[in-house]
Amino acid sequence: MTNEPLTPLDDLLGLLDLEPIEENIFRGAAGRATIVPRVFGGQVAAQALVAAGRTVPADRRAHSLHSYFLRPGDPGVPIVYTVDRIRDGRSFTTRRVVAVQHGQPIFHLSASFQTEEEGLEHQEPMPPAPDPLTLPTAAEMLPHYADRLGGPEVVERILEARDAVDLRYVDEPPLASVGERREPKSQVWFRTNGKLADDPMLHICLATYVSDMTLLDSVLLAHGRGGWAVGDVVGASLDHAMWFHRPFRADEWLLYDQESPTAQGGRGLARGRIFTADGQLAVSVIQEGVVRVPRA
Template sequence: MNSELDTLLGLLDLERIEEDIFRGRSHTAVVPRVFGGQVAAQALVAAGRTVPDDRGAHSLHAYFLRPGDPGVPIVYTVDRIRDGRSFTTRRVVAVQHGQPIFHLSASFQLHEEGLDHQAEMPDAPDPESLPSGDERLARYAEQYLSPQVADRLRQTRSAIDLRYVQEPPFATVGQVREARSQVWFRTYGKLADDPLLHVCLATYASDMTLLDSVLLAHGRGGWAVGDIVGASLDHAMWFHRPFRADEWLLYDQESPSSSGGRGLGQARIWTRDGRLAISVIQEGVMRVPRG
């Protein structure tokens, strides 16, 4: 385990200050606002700590309400909406400065057998054939990114080995491409066997690149180069089959639509042996700066 992954695991180890109230910390060095994937992962940790161990997360639906302040703690309040025989539902509100910044609904299920089918995994090169996240970021930082942007990417991605199959949007500004992108990802180091931990780390990583496919369709580079003003609006995930976040996962992403100053991304996350593990949908603000 590298020190950055250890730091991220520390951020996910929330402090319990009341029975259903938790407190989380954030990166503070260079990030001007809290990374959305961190808030979503922490909120899911809070929800999961109020659920029996025999029930795994099967879905989440979230709204990003306000930018998070990395300089102060985030308080997560959990409402125990329902405890049924098979399903458990939790609602989590993240608060800073007396205002909600994030809202999560999550559902957990007791394992059961049932119908089983899935789509076919798309083709993709082996992750070992691609540059590592550190190698790519070093090249991007030199060729395409300002020092401030490179530092921000380095901090939010330092625990995750993120390997682009194609070039990211900020490296191909002006080139209109298919509204689809692929990345392989896994943590830089092995994790404990806690299923909730793997689900929360996949949630963290899922917010890194999903809206790239929107940018590719318009030849835009996004916030990294300043040609789009953007922010996540909502995020939904369905966890279909067991997986490990410390083993390679293929994130196959596409955008079916952008309009009205918003862009929609949808994706499937596959294990390396071809099992469909997660489905993801996210919408974000996508505004072209004026002047």
């Protein structure tokens, strides 16, 4: 036994290790640091996927999820996840999960799992991107933009919320692009700050957690908005869908290529592709969120 302090990744893995309460019912903590005063959506999605996965045979891997964020999560209260075993077929398994706080649903997820099989193969090519090791870490980059982000305290809050992940922006971070309209595209490299066990489901759940960190930032680029951290936009995730195409490890470098094709009606749409370092398209992501300009 060692007395080494827990790392941020240990803390995150602890949040994903849900407590079984009853058959098909699990409880997860809600207490990671966040940029805004509500439970981080990626955490709820990852915990819900963990709950679903706990009811599925180990030889079936998640290949897709579709989810809706219904209410803001209370960061001071545990979240209860109830799993409905919708279908157990010969090749596919379907689960529905509802996350509940204060007696009300805050999140809904449907996930599908499949036994591994051979099939047709093709994919889009990986877009150009620099080697992640040539890029500064977020801890090295973001302090240079403290004046645009609202001060050192805001930067510290952003870094604390993401401290389990080594996330490196390819270009100037969207959060720092206040007053500067740019093409609504962005790229980040990411991997967990530490090694993970070999369980493929764990890597899928960690990618689900990270997938909600930066995706809607691409919406802001077209409008020169810094976002929720600096208060010039009011935003929240509405729905989130992911497709897991090929095996990957979340503790090895993954390129998250993101873009926003449209924003309208107080909502913005963003889509992303996650590639392994050797060019394999591992995950596709689509998300719509509330993106509103605060009233004066």
